[in-house]
Amino acid sequence: MAILDPETVFNQIQVALAQDDINRAIQILESLRGPDQADVFNELDEDDKIALLPKLDPSTSADILEDLEDEEAADLMRSISSDVAIRILDEMEPDEAADLLGDIDRQQAETILAGLENPEEVRPLLLHPDDSAGGLMTSEFLALRRRMTAAEALQAIRRWQPESENVQYLFVIDGQDSLVGVVSLRQLIVAAPHSILADVMNPDVITVQAGADQEECAQIMARYDLTALPVVNGNRRLIGVITIDDVIDVIEEETTEDIQRFGGAQPLDAPYLSTRISTVFRKRVGWLMLLLVTGSLTGTVMRWFEDELSAVVALSFFIPLLVGTGGNAGSQTTSTIIRALAVGEIDLGDALHSIWHELRVGLLLGLTMAVIAYLRAVTWGSGQGLALAVSLAIFTIVVWANGLGAFLPILAARLKIDPTTVSGPVMSTLVDATGLFIYFMIAKLILGLW
Amino acid sequence: MAILDPETVFNQIQVALAQDDINRAIQILESLRGPDQADVFNELDEDDKIALLPKLDPSTSADILEDLEDEEAADLMRSISSDVAIRILDEMEPDEAADLLGDIDRQQAETILAGLENPEEVRPLLLHPDDSAGGLMTSEFLALRRRMTAAEALQAIRRWQPESENVQYLFVIDGQDSLVGVVSLRQLIVAAPHSILADVMNPDVITVQAGADQEECAQIMARYDLTALPVVNGNRRLIGVITIDDVIDVIEEETTEDIQRFGGAQPLDAPYLSTRISTVFRKRVGWLMLLLVTGSLTGTVMRWFEDELSAVVALSFFIPLLVGTGGNAGSQTTSTIIRALAVGEIDLGDALHSIWHELRVGLLLGLTMAVIAYLRAVTWGSGQGLALAVSLAIFTIVVWANGLGAFLPILAARLKIDPTTVSGPVMSTLVDATGLFIYFMIAKLILGLW
Numbered sequence: 001m002a003i004l005d006p007e008t009v010f011n012q013i014q015v016a017l018a019q020d021d022i023n024r025a026i027q028i029l030e031s032l033r034g035p036d037q038a039d040v041f042n043e044l045d046e047d048d049k050i051a052l053l054p055k056l057d058p059s060t061s062a063d064i065l066e067d068l069e070d071e072e073a074a075d076l077m078r079s080i081s082s083d084v085a086i087r088i089l090d091e092m093e094p095d096e097a098a099d100l101l102g103d104i105d106r107q108q109a110e111t112i113l114a115g116l117e118n119p120e121e122v123r124p125l126l127l128h129p130d131d132s133a134g135g136l137m138t139s140e141f142l143a144l145r146r147r148m149t150a151a152e153a154l155q156a157i158r159r160w161q162p163e164s165e166n167v168q169y170l171f172v173i174d175g176q177d178s179l180v181g182v183v184s185l186r187q188l189i190v191a192a193p194h195s196i197l198a199d200v201m202n203p204d205v206i207t208v209q210a211g212a213d214q215e216e217c218a219q220i221m222a223r224y225d226l227t228a229l230p231v232v233n234g235n236r237r238l239i240g241v242i243t244i245d246d247v248i249d250v251i252e253e254e255t256t257e258d259i260q261r262f263g264g265a266q267p268l269d270a271p272y273l274s275t276r277i278s279t280v281f282r283k284r285v286g287w288l289m290l291l292l293v294t295g296s297l298t299g300t301v302m303r304w305f306e307d308e309l310s311a312v313v314a315l316s317f318f319i320p321l322l323v324g325t326g327g328n329a330g331s332q333t334t335s336t337i338i339r340a341l342a343v344g345e346i347d348l349g350d351a352l353h354s355i356w357h358e359l360r361v362g363l364l365l366g367l368t369m370a371v372i373a374y375l376r377a378v379t380w381g382s383g384q385g386l387a388l389a390v391s392l393a394i395f396t397i398v399v400w401a402n403g404l405g406a407f408l409p410i411l412a413a414r415l416k417i418d419p420t421t422v423s424g425p426v427m428s429t430l431v432d433a434t435g436l437f438i439y440f441m442i443a444k445l446i447l448g449l450w
Numbered sequence: 451m452a453i454l455d456p457e458t459v460f461n462q463i464q465v466a467l468a469q470d471d472i473n474r475a476i477q478i479l480e481s482l483r484g485p486d487q488a489d490v491f492n493e494l495d496e497d498d499k500i501a502l503l504p505k506l507d508p509s510t511s512a513d514i515l516e517d518l519e520d521e522e523a524a525d526l527m528r529s530i531s532s533d534v535a536i537r538i539l540d541e542m543e544p545d546e547a548a549d550l551l552g553d554i555d556r557q558q559a560e561t562i563l564a565g566l567e568n569p570e571e572v573r574p575l576l577l578h579p580d581d582s583a584g585g586l587m588t589s590e591f592l593a594l595r596r597r598m599t600a601a602e603a604l605q606a607i608r609r610w611q612p613e614s615e616n617v618q619y620l621f622v623i624d625g626q627d628s629l630v631g632v633v634s635l636r637q638l639i640v641a642a643p644h645s646i647l648a649d650v651m652n653p654d655v656i657t658v659q660a661g662a663d664q665e666e667c668a669q670i671m672a673r674y675d676l677t678a679l680p681v682v683n684g685n686r687r688l689i690g691v692i693t694i695d696d697v698i699d700v701i702e703e704e705t706t707e708d709i710q711r712f713g714g715a716q717p718l719d720a721p722y723l724s725t726r727i728s729t730v731f732r733k734r735v736g737w738l739m740l741l742l743v744t745g746s747l748t749g750t751v752m753r754w755f756e757d758e759l760s761a762v763v764a765l766s767f768f769i770p771l772l773v774g775t776g777g778n779a780g781s782q783t784t785s786t787i788i789r790a791l792a793v794g795e796i797d798l799g800d801a802l803h804s805i806w807h808e809l810r811v812g813l814l815l816g817l818t819m820a821v822i823a824y825l826r827a828v829t830w831g832s833g834q835g836l837a838l839a840v841s842l843a844i845f846t847i848v849v850w851a852n853g854l855g856a857f858l859p860i861l862a863a864r865l866k867i868d869p870t871t872v873s874g875p876v877m878s879t880l881v882d883a884t885g886l887f888i889y890f891m892i893a894k895l896i897l898g899l900w
Binding site for chain 1: 675778815
């Protein structure tokens with residue numbers, strides 16, 4: 001099947017709905033793949049969604065709800081009857097069902113839970129925070145006894161009917177239900193039918209506790225190339241499994257948060273267009289106010305030099321250029337260093353090395369900028385003295401911005417603060433005040449103003 | 451096995467090496483997991499690395515070289531004999547072997563390739579660019595005939611000895627070797643032994659061409675929750691498979707590039723500390739120079755208002771605060787919009803909606819900033835007129851920065867330019883010049899300067 005143009009499909013469904021041919025609309029929708037169904041479905045009017053959902057095959061509805069944004073899915077759940085909701089949730093993977101139930105009100109969730117085929121698979125998942133290993137895991141896994149033979153294990157797999165197709169690893173437990181090994185489907189197939197699991201399995205299983213942060217889980221899975229990560233409790237009893245598809249979503253989510261922090265805002269926690277104006281405002285105003293107040297420091301620095309500014313107004317023409325270049329050089333450095341820290345290319349032991357690296361880059365960049373700034377000043381008809389002061393200042397500011405841009409994220413990491421908090425805007429603001437101070441001091445010296 | 455503290459292990463190995471007990475060093479190293487082996491190994495002196503590599507089990511050396519950075523691995527390859535290199539590469543997955551051979555000189559690569567057990571698995575992979583589907587795929591896959599029975603397929607799997615354990619899907623081909631379906635190990639196990647693959651398989655296979663961009667492959671796999679993505683040629687012949695572990699590395703790499711672009715630099719393409727100063731310089735100087743030149747526009751704007759600045763020096767005190775706040779508000783917006791575009795939360799059809807969203811956020815933020823700026827100006831002892839001008843200017847600048855911050859990335863996306871290029875530094879520079887113009891015009895009006 002080719003990947004269809006969603007626009008075309010959407011139009012076909014709209015036509016069918018306009019003709020009240022709901023069966024045709026369903027037929028078109030069900031011919032698509034899960035994520036595409038969700039995309040097309042999401043574009044429909046609210047009324048059409050509520051009308052279609054109970055009429056679709058429950059497993060189709062389950063796929064759609066899984067792929068919709070949390071908020072949107074919860075809204076739909078509130079609009080359909082509990083009977084329909086139960087039929088749909090029975091088709092969902094338990095972790096997705098739990099996420100959805102966690103987003104609707106408690107009473108409706110309890111009613112639905114009571115009607116499910118396997119409520120015991122879903123209920124324990126409701127206890128864990130969304131961003132922990134426990135919130136990410138599914139309770140749908142197959143645990144086999146270590147004394148089982150490979151043939152018996154294959155038989156158990158035949159009897160097992162999981163909702164998810166992505167099953168590649170099975171877990172091996174001992175008499176106390178403690179996790180003691182992992183075995184892949186391929187190992188089971190290749191093994192002699194009578195060999196026992198304890199001899200076939202890999203006893204070196206990497207596990208996490210239910211409370212582990214989701215970002216830590218993602219890092220472990222990426223590092224060790226795992227497609228399934230078992231979650232255990234304090235007694236090493238297997239309570240769930242995190243699968244790679246959920247982790248890719250986590251990586252995407254964490255990247256979004258990092259990039260929003262880079263821009264000097266708190267993460268939105270929800271898709272952009274479905275976030276209310278007031279929420280976006282709240283997430284941004286704090287930083288903006290703080291940066292405005294600290295930024296007014298720069299104004300204070302300038303007030304110290306009021307006499308010089310009155311005497312040589314041309315001094316002020318270079319202010320935006322100097323603080324802009326300083327801020328840009330600083331942003332280049334922080335973004336590189338923060339990312340290198342995040343992916344583990346540098347660690348705290350490399351601190352001095354990294355700062356030295358940046359200072360040398362800063363020397364080269366500073367020299368280049370100094371030459372350009374000198375030429376720019378001269379072509380503006382500024383005097384030799386002012387041109388010299390500007391070019392010396394820009395050199396010093398760039399070196400300083402590079403050094404600070406390397407030092408601050410590393411300091412933040414050492415103090416266990418998220419290094420992204422000292423990114424772009426914070427750096428610019430810091431470099432502004434100090435940079436202007438450097439500029440005026442150099443100008444005073446060179447122009448002999450004092 | 452617990453995750454050992456790498457520092458401790460490293461020290462133990464250093465002690466063993468100092469006592470010339472190379473076997474002990476090897477024993478300690480081989481007791482670790484692959485990625486941990488690579489980390490510890492990487493900390494050793496160059497001489498120790500070259501001494502250890504030929505003495506390790508070739509499969510251990512293969513794991514280590516796969517997990518080292520490309521540059522570092524290539525350096526080591528150049529220092530060991532071709533015989534040793536051949537033994538190691540024979541243990542590698544073909545895609546990793548090809549990546550490594552692509553990084554060393556042609557003649558050595560040819561010698562090694564000639565000595566490999568299965569050169570035909572590696573050679574075709576050398577033809578594709580590193581960042582394409584062809585460069586990412588492995589040629590190690592199992593293609594089964596559609597007329598085979600499930601039992602025969604399982605038999606074929608037993609005979610097959612891939613280097614990688616991560617095998618979950620098998621591909622089904624017709625008489626012309628065209629890809630016609632995919633079947634999971636679990637489906638084969640569950641199927642009746644005599645059922646033929648054509649009836650068991652899923653005929654809806656998502657594929658990519660060898661030339662597809664690696665980012666596109668990552669997006670497809672993330673969207674459709676795939677753990678393996680088949681690569682086909684123009685005749686739909688299967689030529690390779692991309693596995694999820696490689697894609698996670700791609701996502702990490704692409705995020706690094708985006709974040710570096712966000713900081714206003716070209717991506718480094720290599721780990722930070724192993725990038726030469728001159729390279730880092732080259733990647734940053736272009737943007738910095740461009741931004742300095744466009745930033746000097748701001749100076750030009752100020753020169754137009756030279757008379758006003760001479761008359762009221764206090765006007766200049768607010769320049770850093772105004773341009774800083776405008777730049778920060780712009781960065782907050784661009785980072786949100788760029789990310790929303792990247793993950794598909796908004797598309798070009800949402801352009802007007804997004805800009806309108808931002809303008810309303812900008813109104814709220816602008817009002818708040820105006821109040822704070824007014825108070826700040828008054829406490830600095832500026833006159834009522836100046837305080838009013840500053841607060842009106844900051845309001846206008848914030849709304850303008852938000853609008854521009856939403857408009858530019860969307861415009862870039864529409865023009866098929868990477869939206870990250872209009873991130874932080876570019877926005878700041880743009881907002882600086884226009885913001886100051888707005889400020890001076892308002893000040894002129896209110897202070898009746900003209």
